[in-house]
Amino acid sequence: MQRKDIGKRLADGVSAKLEFDYICERGQSFSEYHLHGVMNEIIGAITSPTDFRIHSGYAHDALAKDDNQSIGRPREVDFYIKSYRSSLTDICVEAKWAESGHCRWDRVLLDLCRLALIRKHSPTTECLFVLSGPTKKVCALMKSLENNMPIRKLGGRLFGILETPDANRNPAPRPYRLRDWGGRFAGNELVLNALPKKKNGRPNIPVKIMTALVRSSVTRTGNWQTIVWRIS
Template sequence: MQRKDIAKRLADGVSAKLEFDYVCERGQSFSEYHLHGVMNEIIGAITSPTDFRIHSGYAHDALARDVDQNVGRRREVDFYIQAYRTGMTDICIEAKWAESGHCKWDRILLDLCRLALVSQHSPTTECLFVLSGPTKKVDAVLKSLENKMPLRKYRGAARGILEIPDQNRNPHPRHYRLRDWAGRFAGNELVLNALPKKKDGRPNIPVKINTALVRSSGTRSMNWQTTVWRIF
């Protein structure tokens, strides 16, 4: 399985499956749980069980606490696709359903931080962030991010962490130093408490987050939109 192939297939396949399920009168069950089921179905179809093992809700070593390791539940990523063979790539995925009450800027930032920590811990791991849902709702979520630090633009022409899809512009990698906005985490207990802790008890905030827009399915005329970013 190629590194870029799974991101493309998730972007196109998830939106296509949502459209199929909607036509089949399954729209009332749409949720983050349903999204995870669709993603699991696609991942399982394009990965060989002899080469990969698919973990759902995986407590990655990069998210383990340096202190009190035996206290409380370990932090998890939504999917961890573990390669069995040498030369194959592990894949780590966080996903958000745009209509979910959990799809807020701080929880998205937390997902990006977790993926950045995984990438820092294991640079060869493919880390992906997936945002999916009704096109209008996905657009609304992306627009709302522009007003929240450190996701929004800052310092004049400088840009935030995630590039918003634009059919008239080629995507470019973004490199964002979270250290520049470390003070913005102060008071945000959701993010701070959910990050793993260092030995001195402080939250392990990544120094930087590198992202690249990989694929966004369809156009604004489609009912469903799925966008995938790579975190590295």
């Protein structure tokens, strides 16, 4: 059975589990590895093993090099939930733990690019980006994205690549062009080197990324927050 609300389930479930684990004195083990374990538990519980297979650290075809070079580790997506039936859709998920030292705006951008490439390669695949961690760290990462990436204008409103949750505003899909932002890409070797290469050796940068806020969930104490966006 296909879970249409998997993004919402992840947002609510991850935050709730973090709150539970912290109360149970497990906070010292919190990390991206812990986050992946929580997500794997939730995904496994809400998807049928007869309909889906859950892959962790999956080398998706959309992330493979096109330059005929096989040097280095294949580029992977954090989760790939492969459907066994044509009536169901595949699901790809990238996740970031906000307190991690490598949870920076440029690595978030890299994850979004990878999901956009997967979506272009497989238009029916559900692609989700999950950001989770201490609420203060999540807010700091969102602020860093605003400070480091150009703000766009659409319909008289200014916006960044990911919509910040706002209780007074209904979420809406937003297109964010990347190809006309070559200057900043040229100075960021981390993003360029981690993207798949075309046959001409240049990085495969998506023309644009379409994002939509799915759900933001904050725990009762306000200590933990999980935000999920859909990428296309």
